[in-house]
Amino acid sequence: MKKLFGSIITFALISVLMIGCSSNNEVSNNETDSTDASNQKQVTLELFTTLGSDLEQEAFETVIAAFTEEYPHIKIDANYPGGGYEDLLRVKMAANDMPDLFDTHGWSQLRYGEYVADLQDMAWVEHLDPAMDQILKDETGKVYAYPLNQAKDGYIYNASLLDEYGIEAPTTFDDFIEALKTIKEKSNGEVTPLFFGGGESWTLAQFVDQMLTPLLITHPDNAFGDQLLDGSFDWSNFTYLAEKFKEIHDEGLLNTDVLTARHSQAAELLAQGKVGFLFTGAAIGMDAVSFNPDLKVGIAPTPAVHTGDTPSWIGGERFTLAAWKASEKLEEAKLFIDFISQPEHAKALAEATSLPAALTNVSTDNYFNEYFDTFSDIEIQPYFDRVFLPSGMWDVMATTSAELLAGTMTPEQVTKVMEDEYNRLRNQ
Numbered sequence: 448m449k450k451l452f453g454s455i456i457t458f459a460l461i462s463v464l465m466i467g468c469s470s471n472n473e474v475s476n477n478e479t480d481s482t483d484a485s486n487q488k489q490v491t492l493e494l495f496t497t498l499g500s501d502l503e504q505e506a507f508e509t510v511i512a513a514f515t516e517e518y519p520h521i522k523i524d525a526n527y528p529g530g531g532y533e534d535l536l537r538v539k540m541a542a543n544d545m546p547d548l549f550d551t552h553g554w555s556q557l558r559y560g561e562y563v564a565d566l567q568d569m570a571w572v573e574h575l576d577p578a579m580d581q582i583l584k585d586e587t588g589k590v591y592a593y594p595l596n597q598a599k600d601g602y603i604y605n606a607s608l609l610d611e612y613g614i615e616a617p618t619t620f621d622d623f624i625e626a627l628k629t630i631k632e633k634s635n636g637e638v639t640p641l642f643f644g645g646g647e648s649w650t651l652a653q654f655v656d657q658m659l660t661p662l663l664i665t666h667p668d669n670a671f672g673d674q675l676l677d678g679s680f681d682w683s684n685f686t687y688l689a690e691k692f693k694e695i696h697d698e699g700l701l702n703t704d705v706l707t708a709r710h711s712q713a714a715e716l717l718a719q720g721k722v723g724f725l726f727t728g729a730a731i732g733m734d735a736v737s738f739n740p741d742l743k744v745g746i747a748p749t750p751a752v753h754t755g756d757t758p759s760w761i762g763g764e765r766f767t768l769a770a771w772k773a774s775e776k777l778e779e780a781k782l783f784i785d786f787i788s789q790p791e792h793a794k795a796l797a798e799a800t801s802l803p804a805a806l807t808n809v810s811t812d813n814y815f816n817e818y819f820d821t822f823s824d825i826e827i828q829p830y831f832d833r834v835f836l837p838s839g840m841w842d843v844m845a846t847t848s849a850e851l852l853a854g855t856m857t858p859e860q861v862t863k864v865m866e867d868e869y870n871r872l873r874n875q
Contacts, residue, residue: 487520490779494548495526495536498766498800500730506799514786521779530647545771547780553764553833555583555591564772566590569781571788574806578827582763592769593784594805596797598762599748599819599827600657603725603732605717606745608638616747618758620661620691623724623750627700630723639702641695642722644710651848652841654726655688657749657761659831662688666753675835678873682866687752689851689858696852705852718742728765729801732814746818748825760827766800837872840865 498504504527511523528535532552539545540562551559566572567590575583575590576597583591602623604616609626612633617623627640644650663671663684674680695701702708702722714731716722718738725731732744748758768787770780786792790809797804797811803819804811832841847864850856856864 489520489522490776491522491524492548492776492780492783493524493526493546494768494783495528495532495546496550496766496768497532497552498527498550499529500734502733503730503766503799506795510787510792510796513792514783517786518779518782521782523783530649543773545773547771547774547776548768548783549771551592551764551767551769553830554838555764555767555769556585557833558838559769560585560591562771562773563591563769564774564777564781566593566770566781566784569593569785569788571785571793571806574808576805576807579763579805582829583767592764592767593788594764595766595768595787595793596800596802597805597827598728598765598802599746599760600653600726600728600762601746601748601758601760602750603717603727603729604745604747605720605723606743607741608720608723609745610743616745617750618747620658620750620752624691624695624700627695627724628698631698631700636699638721638723639716640700640723642702642708642713642716642725643705644708644713645705645849645852646707646709648845648849649841650710650727651852652845655692655844655848656831656841657726658688658752659685659835660759660761660828661749661752661756664831664835665751665759665828666756669753672835678870680869682862682869685865686858686862689847689861692848693851693858701852706849714738717744729813729815730799732801736814744814746815748822758822758825760822760825761830763827763829764833765802766796836869837875839872840869843868 496507498507507525511525515522526546532550536549545562549559551563555563567588569590571593572590575594579594579597583594585591608630609616612629614626614629617626630638630640643654663669663675669684671680671684696705710727713722713725713727714734715738717725717731717735720742729746732746735744736742748760751758768784770777770784774780787796788806790806793804793806793809794811797809798813801813801815803813832844843865847856847861851858851861
């Protein structure tokens with residue numbers, strides 16, 4: 448009996464000791480987990496983007512806040528340089544000191560290709576819209592950037608005004624110019640038919656760049672893509688566009704302050720019914736309606752230039768995020784890209800830009816949905832300069848357009864400068 452009682456006591460003591468050890472281990476493990484969470488290395492990711500409007504930036508900051516709440520050890524230092532973006536990135540490229548995350552703004556392969564990490568192993572890639580393949584992927588399968596949206600650029604128009612004046616949204620460039628004349632006539636000059644914030648000359652370059660696609664690429668009898676790529680293009684084929692731009696100006700179809708106006712004025716002027724057409728991004732729709740909820744704004748593909756051709760959406764790559772391949776924080780940078788590619792965040796960001804998402808598993812509800820649905824069969828053409836012109840030609844289009852409208856250059860002189868700069872930049 449004494450032996451049995453002793454065994455029971457011994458067993459009880461061992462059990463208590465085991466429970467105590469187990470409890471101590473649990474505490475120790477919990478303390479370790481807590482210590483790991485609090486002692487994670489703090490990381491700051493430098494991020495540069497071309498997101499421009501208040502609505503776009505607010506949506507982006509909201510997603511950043513959600514990310515840092517989930518990953519408190521990672522801080523996002525978001526920068527919005529606006530018009531100075533390209534110059535800043537050129538300096539960073541020259542110094543080989545790129546941001547951890549940056550917007551490739553249409554140049555994911557041609558300009559930034561050697562700096563970006565390959566993202567093809569990320570989960571969102573299987574949902575990438577096939578229309579984006581030629582823009583963001585190469586023949587090896589490398590994926591150069593994550594697209595926040597899918598650009599579809601055409602022209603923006605005051606649908607309320609066009610309804611009032613009985614004008615159909617034009618599908619050809621000739622009809623577009625006639626629509627401008629009708630607006631001038633029916634408004635007695637009170638409405639600017641076509642507005643440019645030419646104080647920021649990129650707005651003029653955007654018009655030229657968009658119209659070069661229907662002029663020189665999409666019509667089979669006027670397709671000069673191969674010649675533009677091999678350097679044999681006859682630049683006299685460009686003169687037509689310069690002549691038409693000058694004609695639009697000389698007939699009083701542009702705002703009188705075209706060379707000093709700011710792009711930031713456009714949304715409010717559109718809301719006030721003072722503007723008929725613009726060549727700008729889709730985000731202006733929501734911006735204008737925020738000033739005037741009764742306004743109806745429309746969007747349509749870039750009009751055809753040649754008889755028998757059809758309109759075109761211009762774009763593909765608008766706002767993106769690429770990861771610098773040499774970043775010491777590449778893992779964290781890709782973690783952020785993975786986070787914003789989740790459907791709820793991808794939807795919010797695309798909707799803030801008033802453009803469709805670039806992922807097939809994300810459905811957006813944005814201001815221009817009915818128009819995108821109407822023109823869903825229209826093919827998307829890439830931005831002209833990003834395929835057919837050497838880097839640096841955007842500035843040439845901007846400055847020569849301003850000179851043309853100022854009357855200090857003729858269409859023929861503009862053509863000569865375009866040709867000379869094209870050849871110079873190709874040979875750099």
